[in-house]
Amino acid sequence: MSYLDYWKFKEKPFEEINDTHFFFESDDHREAFDRMRYVVNDRNMNMGLLTGEIGSGKTLTKSVLTGSLNRSQFEIIDFENSNYEFVDILYDILQRVTFRDSRIDLMNNEIMPQRGDKYALMQAFRKKMEILYYEEKRHLVLIFDEAQQMSDLVLDEVKNLTNVSSKIENFLTIFFVGQPELREKVRRLKQVDQRIFLRFHLNNLDYHNTVNYINHRIRIAGCVDKPIFTTLGLELIFRSTDGIPREINRLCKLALNYGFAHELSEISKEDIQVIIDDIQENS
Template identity: 25%
Template sequence: MMYQQHFGLNDMPYSLTPNTSLYCSLPPHEEALAMLLIAIESGEGVLKVVGEVGTGKTLVCRKLLNEMPDNIKAAYIPNPYLNPDEMRWALAEELRLDLDHSLNQQQLSQVIQKRLIELHEAGSQVVLLLDEAQAIPTEGLEALRLFTNLETERKKLLQLVLFGQPELDQRLARPELRQLRQRISFSCRLRALHAHEVQPYIHHRMQAAGYKGAPVFGSMASRLIYRASRGVPRLVNMICHKTLMLCFGKGSHQASVSQVWKAIRDTEDASLFGLRIGSIS
């Protein structure tokens, strides 16, 4: 991006890709990470993280993968649109099992179970992380529940961490999923950023990307971004990215309120003072 050189950046500070090198340790994400790490180390069976679109679930998931203790083998399935057969094969692949695809599902389940026992006996815990879990078909969720039944006298052989939008809670409230719901030992909800957290978040991302100058976004610009984004990190990133483009076009290193306003007007889901931007003339 052309403005990287203008601001002396090594990376894109407001990329929508979940880049853990730009991670900002603000309370909502730190609380979720701390809860997850403690629960995983204690061997709890099923964990759940719910958050609205854009609140950073995938970033927390990636950060958790990076911070897993050495004795924990993490499996990650980013695409949950899988039927039970596909879910078992995806888990087998994450467990580094080189299998003959002529195996039937019962044989595949037995091989996975054997692998989980081997890892446990070698002192490893296995944790399966699933992103966008609200989209997992009911049959897929049931297949996962059956794997979480595998346990020794002290610990589960497979722990499950579900990351999903609020629709995940609605799915789990269904009677046919009550067995899985009852196995959820810890859950947390990612919130949007509070007003006083937005400016530090914006500045941290710039610094993490290599910026060394005075803050680009002042307090008034940051307050405007907070109001328009409702504290949703993804929207904050989109508005800041577009503002930096406008700054580059003007050759400036400070974001003016008018530039932020233009960026807000160009951001589809932004709102201000309770109104859609497009409705404000």
């Protein structure tokens, strides 16, 4: 028997994977999603900024957004890391943009410019954007995760991609997603800061949302019979994790395994404390 069978789960509830069907709509996460979607659908807002502490759920929120967008209207390119030179980013965009009409791809099957030839890359980018916009009526969405890694120069050059547009509508929307220091970096770069139309910071979960988050993941995983954690146990989970989803996942996963190993019917405050002490002792 595994801990899944023991707790009557159909799947693991607290894995640290980017699984969108576990997405929990706290007030902050829902607002972040709504703001990002609003920026994309408007098509004329240039850029958006999403920040949050490590483990706050930025990447999962971003993934829920991309999954909600109609591919017949949007071409989405997502950079999981952003610590690259601008020419490398531009070269990658050109390779990844695809047209829904295969005939367009065949008609425009030109040789890619050299990676280091910024001028030729920009010309090729403009041509692809014009085809995407005028021929396919689609809008490019670029998302840069871990954007705090980007240098000031690269941030500025990526911003310049929004200059490529028609007379009435932008060809693309850009999102920068990253840790809190990204806000200050952008604020220093006035030319970038002024292009960001909407921004949002994901706060840690409060106690109420922490409890709902844990119960949500347990329910999605298939356990609906009875509560697993006592009220005092939940309070200690909240205090020890500061309401950070990634930390909550780690502690709850350890707690479920601990409960299985010790054949517990529920997990108490004292059980959670044993796990916390073990983490601290071995860290």
